[in-house]
Amino acid sequence: MRVESQAEPEKSRAPRVALESTVIAHGLPYPHNLRLARRLEARVREVGAEPATIAILHGELRAGLTDAELHHLATASNIRKVSRRDLPIVVAQKGDGATTVASTMFIAHHFGIEVFATGGIGGVHRGAVFDISADLPELARTPVVVVCAGAKAILDLPATLEWLETHGVTVIGYGADEFPAFYSRQSGLPVDVRVDSAAEVAAIVRAKRQLGMQNGLLVCVPVPAAAELPAPVVEPAIEQALREAESRGIRGKALTPFLLARVSELTGEASMRTNLALLENNAYVAAQIALALAIES
Template identity: 50%
Template sequence: MLVVSEEVREALAARRPVVALESTIVAHGLPRPHDLRVALELEEAVRQEGAVPATIAVPDGRLHIGLDRKRLERVTGAEGIRKLGHRDLPLALAVGASGATTVSATAQPAATAGIRVFATGGPGGVHREWTAAQDESADLRLPARTRITVVCAGVKSILDVPATLQRLETLGVAVAGYGTDRFPGFRLSDSGHPVDWTLRTPEEVAAVMRAQDALRGPEPALIVAHPVPKEEQLDPELHARVLAEALRGSARPAARTAKAWVRR
């Protein structure tokens, strides 16, 4: 049920760099035909840096690590492509379903195949008002027991960022800013919260990965938070205003539902 592409298999055997990529970010995060275009651009960006891309997905009930053009088109263009978290993988494989993998469903198969670096936009985290809903992404728990380095742009600003950082600390997941002492906010260079550690070169990141292996303890991930350049980030004032409006808008239906249940 696990299929490693020939290109990825040869690169791993030759100890050449391989970077895992999730597929949900394009299959469910972008409209057509932009999804396929961005998927190809992501792979090309990895190639330009001298590494082999390994986009992970489940076309037709088989978990593929590394997709050819035909399967990439299938995952981004076909109807009925499911969004698969780690808990969904055995079900999808057993019934022959097709799906795109989230962060949690990408990290573990990548690590199983021997891939140590995974690049994504922004993993999930602790949702706002967690004390009421207890809504927390599986993107947090799986990296707590998966030895892989996740390079990302922080977490999405719709989440409870300080609670997410606290949860990562509790789970033993190391977090470092890449070239910054601030934790980025996905489309913002700075989420408003600091990080305890700063790494400034690929060599420093690699040194941390080697130290993780040498310690031979629990096997949590390393999160390397690489901020979007300030000149390319969303306007922070516009971002804050739109986010506040969206949060107020989402709170109104919830309040109406709660009142309806009270009346019953």
């Protein structure tokens, strides 16, 4: 198997920021998904970093895509949603795959990319303590800085934080004392430490390296205030979506996409607008962190 990266870091000293591709292939309809992919890459470049959208094309792991390849992910109907367990299957079958948080972390680390921007991580599902996203164990074993807006609000946030604590994953609040609740800026749940600059995050990453710790680091950035969807507004929609999923027997891989889509419908697509705003903001912050890490590396 040949594994390659489209990006060529030897020709550019700009630090790279990983971006996932599931949001392109499975998160939004065309052409909104392609516009988002281009906008996220542009936000990274605005800061002076280089975007590396992660995917699998023809069985090859890729970190950095051409615009034509982004278009392919946004329009093709045979793009598989790939988590860590799916990687050997898609590679062996020489298929095309869009990466989740877990598989993006794995591939980013493979290519030496330290910082990854996403929307919200997966976690422990409400009412199902044994239904745990593959994102969490990946954070426990892969040394990548994951910049997010907390865990998706459809999840059990206290249980998710307990899991991260048990497995030694440091949770940083970026300009925040509380764990963000994805759509909402606050959850009432404390983070391990608050920082107010990319340089402070970089210092923690360097200390973690010196200690020989090989797990990930979670940097949680609240959604911009202007785009926030307050909990009293979104929580009733989440609860209704959960009831509908239960009544329809929707579980496993299908659950999270169903819940996110249904919450968007129930909120008049306000949740989608919030989601897009936090994705752009997270990409911008991740680029700042990547630059801060590069200064003294």
